[in-house]
Amino acid sequence: MPLTAPRLTGVGTAVSATSYTQREVLDAFQITDPRVRSVFLNSAIERRNLTLPAEDARGVRAPESQGDLLDKHKALALDMGGEALRACLKDAGADLADLRHLCCVTSTGFLTPGLSALLIKDLGIDRHCGRADIVGMGCNAGLNALAVEAGWAAAHPGELAVVLCVEACSAAYAMDSTMRTAVVNSLFGDGAAAVALRAEPGGAPRADGRESPAVLKFASCVIPDAVDAMRYDWDRDLGRFSFFLDPQIPYVVGAHAETVVDRLLAGTGLRGSDIRHWLVHSGGKKVIDAVVVNLGLTRHDVRHTVGVLRDHGNVSSGSFLFSYERLLAEGVTRPGEHGVLMTMGPGSTIETALIRW
Numbered sequence: 001m002p003l004t005a006p007r008l009t010g011v012g013t014a015v016s017a018t019s020y021t022q023r024e025v026l027d028a029f030q031i032t033d034p035r036v037r038s039v040f041l042n043s044a045i046e047r048r049n050l051t052l053p054a055e056d057a058r059g060v061r062a063p064e065s066q067g068d069l070l071d072k073h074k075a076l077a078l079d080m081g082g083e084a085l086r087a088c089l090k091d092a093g094a095d096l097a098d099l100r101h102l103c104c105v106t107s108t109g110f111l112t113p114g115l116s117a118l119l120i121k122d123l124g125i126d127r128h129c130g131r132a133d134i135v136g137m138g139c140n141a142g143l144n145a146l147a148v149e150a151g152w153a154a155a156h157p158g159e160l161a162v163v164l165c166v167e168a169c170s171a172a173y174a175m176d177s178t179m180r181t182a183v184v185n186s187l188f189g190d191g192a193a194a195v196a197l198r199a200e201p202g203g204a205p206r207a208d209g210r211e212s213p214a215v216l217k218f219a220s221c222v223i224p225d226a227v228d229a230m231r232y233d234w235d236r237d238l239g240r241f242s243f244f245l246d247p248q249i250p251y252v253v254g255a256h257a258e259t260v261v262d263r264l265l266a267g268t269g270l271r272g273s274d275i276r277h278w279l280v281h282s283g284g285k286k287v288i289d290a291v292v293v294n295l296g297l298t299r300h301d302v303r304h305t306v307g308v309l310r311d312h313g314n315v316s317s318g319s320f321l322f323s324y325e326r327l328l329a330e331g332v333t334r335p336g337e338h339g340v341l342m343t344m345g346p347g348s349t350i351e352t353a354l355i356r357w
Contacts, residue, residue, distance in 0.1 A: 005214040006153035006199040010092025011325045014083035015049035016076055016190035028052055028061060029175045040186040044285040048189030048313035051076060051170040066240040073109025073171035078122055080192035081166040088162060088194035096123055100159040101130040101152050103145045105317045107138050108172045139281055140345030142317040143353055150215045153197040165318030166192040174242050184243045187284055191315030193322055211335050213355040219264035226252045226348035253344045254290025264352045277327060277339035278302060282309035282319040333357050
């Protein structure tokens with residue numbers, strides 16, 4: 001008996017309370033090195049939501065211990081995660097009592113019990129709700145989670161599943177004025193995003209009556225030669241975890257983008273030119289440019305990707321859902337149109353999904 005394709009029936013996002021311009025972040029940490037300032041000011045990012053350490057009596061923001069950062073992650077994850085989940089369910093015309101399976105994604109802190117269990121307790125979700133936690137996969141993990149929940153939704157027709165991506169990037173922030181950390185520190189922002197899925201014969205319309213897209217197919221590409229190009233490891237000098245991004249990663253991702261899209265579209269009768277909507281991870285200016293060039297996209301195709309980067313920075317695993325929310329707000333999608341979702345992250349990995357309205 002064939003499974004019914006699950007549909008995306010709602011989306012919601014949230015950010016932390018305080019937004020900073022790139023200049024304000026530089027000034028907050030008293031960064032004067034012109035090379036570091038140039039990385040920040042040429043990032044195509046105007047503002048990001050961050051939760052920075054408080055100033056002391058001298059106006060200095062002292063580095064936070066790993067323990068303090070884990071506490072920050074937990075507090076921000078519960079706050080942003082709860083807000084994004086509620087917004088998503090409202091958009092789907094559902095409430096917490098309708099939720100049957102929750103998959104939480106994060107890479108900016110470690111929690112045991114996982115975020116899913118903490119949210120079930122914190123929000124009063126039915127204790128029989130199924131759950132899963134995907135931790136440490138990085139910016140690509142939102143689509144890995146979507147594949148998990150799409151499979152669950154297809155196997156449980158009519159029941160509601162949600163993917164919740166929560167990235168408290170302020171809890172992975174190490175300001176030490178080096179060029180290694182400047183690339184990371186100039187890029188990431190706090191954010192959470194959730195998407196609801198339901199598989200029902202005859203479709204699952206959104207609460208606003210618009211067509212909800214069906215999730216048709218997934219395709220992945222791991223690049224083993226670049227396994228160390230993006231990593232989150234222990235910095236013995238700082239006594240805490242630190243994220244590393246190889247400067248060559250935009251070009252590595254770009255060089256493999258066409259391969260994974262070809263695999264995604266294989267057997268569908270579609271070509272790249274048939275895709276009406278592209279929702280690409282806001283990984284950074286150079287990453288976006290590399291994908292545009294290698295896939296032959298236009299600036300219009302990635303307008304939401306660019307807009308999310310400009311307004312929020314890279315919010316890691318949930319970035320593509322911020323773009324998806326903006327696309328829906330435009331009201332330009334039409335029945336029968338196809339879209340491609342694309343994320344990239346450690347592994348190095350490119351994840352894709354094909355959807356159809």
